[in-house]
Amino acid sequence: MNIHEYQAKQLFRDFAIPVPQGAVATTADQAQQITQQLPGSAWVVKAQIHAGARGKAGGVKVAHSAQEAADFASSMLGSQMVTHQTDAHGLPVNSVWVEEASAIKNEFYLSLLVDRDSERLIFIASAAGGMDIEAVAAETPEKIIHVSVHPAAGLQAYQCRQVGAILGLGKEQQGQLQKIMTGMYELFLAKDCSQIEINPLIETEDGKLVALDAKMNFDDNAVPAHADIAAMRDASQEDTKEAEAKQFDLNYITLDGNIGCMVNGAGLAMATMDMVKLKGGAPANFLDVGGGTNKDKVKAAFKLILSDGTTKAVLVNIFGGIVKCDVIAAGILAAVEEMHLTIPVVVRLEGTNVELGLSMLAQSGLGLHTAEDLNSAAEMVVKLAEGVGGSLPPTALPPSMEVGA
Numbered sequence: 001m002n003i004h005e006y007q008a009k010q011l012f013r014d015f016a017i018p019v020p021q022g023a024v025a026t027t028a029d030q031a032q033q034i035t036q037q038l039p040g041s042a043w044v045v046k047a048q049i050h051a052g053a054r055g056k057a058g059g060v061k062v063a064h065s066a067q068e069a070a071d072f073a074s075s076m077l078g079s080q081m082v083t084h085q086t087d088a089h090g091l092p093v094n095s096v097w098v099e100e101a102s103a104i105k106n107e108f109y110l111s112l113l114v115d116r117d118s119e120r121l122i123f124i125a126s127a128a129g130g131m132d133i134e135a136v137a138a139e140t141p142e143k144i145i146h147v148s149v150h151p152a153a154g155l156q157a158y159q160c161r162q163v164g165a166i167l168g169l170g171k172e173q174q175g176q177l178q179k180i181m182t183g184m185y186e187l188f189l190a191k192d193c194s195q196i197e198i199n200p201l202i203e204t205e206d207g208k209l210v211a212l213d214a215k216m217n218f219d220d221n222a223v224p225a226h227a228d229i230a231a232m233r234d235a236s237q238e239d240t241k242e243a244e245a246k247q248f249d250l251n252y253i254t255l256d257g258n259i260g261c262m263v264n265g266a267g268l269a270m271a272t273m274d275m276v277k278l279k280g281g282a283p284a285n286f287l288d289v290g291g292g293t294n295k296d297k298v299k300a301a302f303k304l305i306l307s308d309g310t311t312k313a314v315l316v317n318i319f320g321g322i323v324k325c326d327v328i329a330a331g332i333l334a335a336v337e338e339m340h341l342t343i344p345v346v347v348r349l350e351g352t353n354v355e356l357g358l359s360m361l362a363q364s365g366l367g368l369h370t371a372e373d374l375n376s377a378a379e380m381v382v383k384l385a386e387g388v389g390g391s392l393p394p395t396a397l398p399p400s401m402e403v404g405a
């Protein structure tokens with residue numbers, strides 16, 4: 001689960017990590033009033049969305065008067081903000097954070113996350129802050145330091161000094177960094193985080209280290225154990241399709257390709273996506289319909305896959321283990337018929353009662369394409385999505401599975 005910058009900054013404050021003074025506003029008037037209560041003569045108005053890269057998208061603006069702050073707030077509030085990190089629809093800006101402007105001398109990158117390889121928490125730091133850390137990692141990996149914390153020993157002072165050295169900090173800032181890293185480490189453990197990212201961590205003109213941005217993610221399985229964190233959930237920032245999928249107990253993740261995938265089992269779903277990629281296509285989603293699939297689930301799954309209109313073809317890849325293939329076939333047929341599907345659907349079934357399932361699809365007259373194995377199914381669906389598969393015979397049954405053979 002993600003939270004907003006303003007919520008993360010409150011948690012930072014609770015754990016003695018310095019942040020600029022500010023408050024959250026949901027109207028332009030409020031934004032204006034907040035500037036009056038803050039020190040200084042310039043303020044930063046920041047769109048609150050669950051995505052970064054707002055700066056480049058016009059979501060971070062420095063105002064030099066209360067009126068200007070109100071104007072920035074009013075242009076951001078109510079808009080859909082599209083950044084590098086959102087999809088093409090963007091995310092709704094329902095609130096803005098208004099804070100005192102900081103005079104920046106240096107921008108650094110500092111984050112804490114779970115390193116699955118070492119099974120430890122690691123700090124990642126770089127003097128190249130304010131930038132896309134993935135780009136820094138790809139182009140100048142020597143500018144990044146990884147510091148892994150032993151769970152029994154905890155964060156050590158020398159490790160903070162290692163980070164301070166790569167950031168080129170003076171002695172006084174070194175002490176501040178140690179407090180910040182200690183705060184991050186304690187916050188991470190206390191709230192079952194999966195990531196804390198400060199980008200940028202700044203050194204101000206007067207030598208103070210301050211978290212100028214704050215991004216926190218939490219382990220979904222741990223959120224119910226933390227009422228304060230659970231209360232920070234903002235459903236308006238979550239993918240509506242993913243939320244709908246949860247209702248039907250489907251594991252669904254939106255992706256940016258055009259081939260819808262309906263698969264049972266997370267492993268099979270991953271393999272299916274890999275195969276689609278291998279054949280030159282791009283999956284529109286990850287979807288695991290689970291073991292106990294039924295007609296309603298299959299229908300809900302088709303709806304999700306088709307809802308945004310970008311899907312050009314659907315690949316159904318189901319292994320009938322717990323569920324029999326004829327039950328799945330009946331579900332697919334009902335869903336396709338009820339939804340008046342016009343885009344091509346490729347079905348690959350395997351498992352119990354596969355012959356029966358395939359013959360039901362073949363006899364339906366609904367123009368479904370069937371494939372014998374995952375390899376040919378992926379090839380077929382990629383061609384169909386490209387619009388060059390028109391000559392493929394629909395309902396082509398492998399010879400061994402001809403009805404009555």
Ligand code: GDP
Pocket residue numbers: 044051052053054055056060062100101102103104107130199200212213214
């Ligand atoms: P992000 O683009 O969503 O990651 O938003 P950030 O909070 O990181 O802000 C983007 C950039 O805006 C920062 O890297 C800074 O360069 C700039 N910025 C943000 N707040 C201030 C501020 O108080 N003063 C100045 N001078 N620049 C700021």
Ligand code: MN
Pocket residue numbers: 052053130199200213
């Ligand atoms: Mn940032």
